[in-house]
Amino acid sequence: MTHVETRYALDPVSARSLDTQGLRDHFHVGGLFTPGQISLVYSHYDRLILGSAVPKGGSLVLDRVAETGTPSVLDRREMGVLNIGETGQISVAGQTHAVGPGEILYIGMGAGPVTFSGAGRFYILSAPAHRTCATTLVTASMARRVELGARATANERVILQFLHPEVVETCQLVMGYTRFKEGSVWNTMPAHTHDRRMEAYLYFDMAPETRVFHLMGQPTETRHIVMANEQAVISPPWSIHAGAGTGAYAFCWAMAGDNIDFTDMDMVAMETLR
Ligand SMILES: O=C[C@H](O)[C@@H](O)CC(=O)C(=O)O
Numbered sequence: 544m545t546h547v548e549t550r551y552a553l554d555p556v557s558a559r560s561l562d563t564q565g566l567r568d569h570f571h572v573g574g575l576f577t578p579g580q581i582s583l584v585y586s587h588y589d590r591l592i593l594g595s596a597v598p599k600g601g602s603l604v605l606d607r608v609a610e611t612g613t614p615s616v617l618d619r620r621e622m623g624v625l626n627i628g629e630t631g632q633i634s635v636a637g638q639t640h641a642v643g644p645g646e647i648l649y650i651g652m653g654a655g656p657v658t659f660s661g662a663g664r665f666y667i668l669s670a671p672a673h674r675t676c677a678t679t680l681v682t683a684s685m686a687r688r689v690e691l692g693a694r695a696t697a698n699e700r701v702i703l704q705f706l707h708p709e710v711v712e713t714c715q716l717v718m719g720y721t722r723f724k725e726g727s728v729w730n731t732m733p734a735h736t737h738d739r740r741m742e743a744y745l746y747f748d749m750a751p752e753t754r755v756f757h758l759m760g761q762p763t764e765t766r767h768i769v770m771a772n773e774q775a776v777i778s779p780p781w782s783i784h785a786g787a788g789t790g791a792y793a794f795c796w797a798m799a800g801d802n803i804d805f806t807d808m809d810m811v812a813m814e815t816l817r
């Protein structure tokens with residue numbers, strides 16, 4: 544019922560030599576959101592776990608994950624769960640939270656097993672934690688809104704920051720999602736890196752035929768990974784993470800690492816990109 548795959552961390556020089564399939568094997572995450580299943584990827588970049596739970600009206604329990612070496616997955620971890628489906632429930636530590644579309648439940652360290660139920664399509668993120676912060680349901684109206692980009696540069700969008708120090712306390716996780724104005728298709732360009740934190744993207748709300756060309760790699764060694772709806776991609780700390788879509792899309796971003804300062808980015812000058 545819980546399927547876990549390990550992805551090891553790669554250095555930027557090794558990553559340069561990968562072909563398309565090699566890049567996908569290391570960084571692209573397909574096969575998520577399988578109904579009736581919990582699917583997880585355990586990444587060695589900052590030990591972020593990303594994955595999905597689709598209870599499909601039944602219920603799914605996330606408890607022991609052998610890769611963490613603890614009796615229950617949250618014994619030394621925190622978790623953020625975004626619902627990209629219809630309203631569903633997450634029961635944890637004796638409490639049931641109704642999580643609506645576009646809402647994120649933060650679950651603090653030590654909360655015990657997590658039960659997913661109802662019509663939710665849950666996107667799961669988890670990072671190691673050192674203390675317990677309060678389990679909190681964060682709605683879209685609680686999220687911090689950052690509007691940026693412009694129509695002329697096809698990147699007019701709003702960044703909704705849910706797990707952010709000004710919204711809810713966490714140890715490592717910083718998380719939210721970005722939505723676009725119609726016709727804007729570029730995310731995170733001009734690009735940036737943050738060697739202090741890794742990042743993961745989930746592309747969602749896409750038509751079946753839409754593709755996002757996700758850009759990765761060191762600024763002077765860029766590569767692309769073609770993404771379809773509800774696929775995720777791991778962004779190493781040394782990599783840019785940006786993309787352009789052939790149609791409308793949204794994406795959930797999440798970070799773990801050395802700080803929780805969203806604005807701590809090393810911007811890449813356009814003339815640097817290769
Ligand atoms: O470090 C921050 C992350 O890359 C994302 O938040 C960027 C993003 O959502 C965007 O530009 O739309």
Ligand SMILES: [Zn+2]
Nearest residue numbers: 735737742784
């Ligand atoms: Zn970033």
